[in-house]
Amino acid sequence: MSDLLEQAVEPDEYSGRLTRVRAVLAERGLGALVVSDPANLFYLTGYDAWSFYTPQCLLVPADGEVQLFARAMDAAGASYTCNLRADQIHGYPEHLVHRPDIHPYDWIAGVCRDFVPVGADVAVEADAHYFTPRGYLALGNGLPGRRLLDSAELVNWVRLVKSEHELRQLRIAGGIAEQAMRIALDQLHPGVRQCDLVAEILAAQATGTPEHGGDYPAIVPMLPTGNAAGTPHLTWTDRPFVAGEATTIELAGVFGRYHAPLARTMMLGDPPRRLRETAKIVADGMSAALSTIWPGVTGSAVHAAFNDVIAAHGLVKESRIGYSIGIGYPPDWGERTVSLRPEETTVLTAGMAFHVILGMWMDGWGYELSEPVVVTADGVERLTGLSHELTIRR
Template sequence: MLFSQEEYDARLAGVRERLAKQGLSALLVTDPANIYYLTGYNAWSFYTPQVVFVPADGPMLLFARAMDADGAFRTTWLPKECIVGYPERYVHRPHLHPFDWVAFALRERYLVAAAAKGCVGLEMDSHFFSPKAYRSLVNAIPEWTLVDSFELVNWVRAVKSPAEIQLMRSAAQVCQAAMEAAVDTIDVGVRQCDAAAAISQAQIRGTDEIGGDYPAIVPLLPTGEASDTPHLTWNEDRFEAGQSVVVELAGAYRRYHTPLARTLTLGRRPARLAKLADAVAEGLDAVLDHVQPGVPVRELARTWNWTLARYGLEKPSRVGYSIGIGYPPDWGERTISIRSEDESVLAENMTFHVIGGMWMDNYGYELSESIRVTADGVETFTSFPRELIQKGG
């Protein structure tokens, strides 16, 4: 097992504590990151329905496609009798859904009635929980009151264990290697796709000591005038002199992620980009200096906003978010966001991707760090130079 049985037991206990506080008698977990967190199950099988049933008492049950369930014991700590495969005939059928079968399997095990004593939580905002899955459960188990769990497991994941922090430090080494590959490869005349290939190779190869995992998000490479918007990938165009290139990527190790963003300029730095880089660097430094247990997250956002205001700038989007385990299509935990409306309070061993991303008219700039809240401040997972990177000129 990747973690000790004691750690997995503590995770389940944390989930059940929140179950009780939210008045839930059971929980259905469909987010692959949450399934991994609770059971250790790790495979590219989330494109078909899979779910972990977490009762208020008793063992958890993992339901997956039969061909995946047969080998699930190779990564999960669950005993084989708690891994249940649904038949192949339920896969991709217009009038059937695997949760029709799962519902009957739960009823056969006398688990429906016990959970009917309270509300049953669902991960309503999970990327891998469909309206058809919901309809199947409603129709098959009418005695259940199904409610949104409001990212219950995600919130339990917010504070990392020492073992998880160590995995994120390993992911950071992969991240550092991938960003070095990006800076080494991106240059005038190089195709964007070749730069993406070099980054991807570095992400998977990792270092001589640590092999990389596949990241939840592909390398992002907004280039030239298109750098005024985030989340663009790449094409076969060649980088041109005078262009700026935003690079956002992550290192992944055993599904734990540490993202990083940097901006390159191919040639002399345009004055407007240099000014923006100065503002973002000062703002990011100010935010990191303010990180400490007990500090409200909204205070970090205010620190960032006040710094930008001195430069006559503003950033309407959030400044960062909680990170840890990641599966496609996202490496964020979908819980804490660093913005003025967030009521969360920092605690030791929370981990964040803090993003100084500014998207202007026909140009943009990104500078980010993945961090851990320490007992008295902040740890940055990588040590990549925190600056606008110039190549040529």
């Protein structure tokens, strides 16, 4: 029961979120927004189900109430999680699912015509994972006289600064992440099959704590090992771990859809010198990055602090060293807004949350260290408490 109470969002908070979204609509002169990213649906209404594999969306008219669209069988149960009245929830008929000739967005557009005036500009989430070109074209065809524009992650940007409620969820998620990682590091021994270690991690993620049950992560545990540790996104096999090899582990603790991701590296046996040295440099780079995080600095400055440390040792990292986090659904736990990289001009403010991930993916080996953090009024708050060293099991 605990989690449902602690996850409950106050009605005021929902209306505040919607007000912030509508302010952007007004600023851009948009008549409506069609939200299809499951994380954005959850943020604005609480709607939460594994139903995003068929089309679903929330229509946010500039004026008037929001309208939720989902497959009929999911619309029927939407009220279990979302804050909308039954007459704001529209279920499209079952026979529209997976048909070559007709599409759910034909039907959705038909209903939307009543809520979106002719001549309006309508923003859509043109780069969201579950909004397809076919859906986009059907929506456009079904809304004659309106123009579809890219929202450019409008709601994702509104999500950037977290409320106190959201920070509480993230802290609980951090506790679950730390516990899952402790179990992973504790159980990783030569001869253990990768799939059996993953079983322990998955169980720890779901169980959470006696007070707070865990939720499912947007990404399964990833643990490239041996040569493959040079590539970040391989999932597991049933091969056993081998003495003399390093394994990078990336996982998340999740509470009420809020994600605290975490990465560490485990060496079975004496680490090669290059790994030991890289681990030391990366730990220093993490310290430099974390101590730079402060309201008023840019994402670029955080990256520069890290980069100065590793560059002094001749190391190079091409990819970003972090990204904004919060609500997550498969296939990604990032918010797709602020990245910690040279091109990032966004100024950090208190309440933003980041996964600072220092992944060094070399040719045939790799090292990962990460920390989920929150920007506070006077610096940074870590969401987990594990050491930033390379873990070694001799």
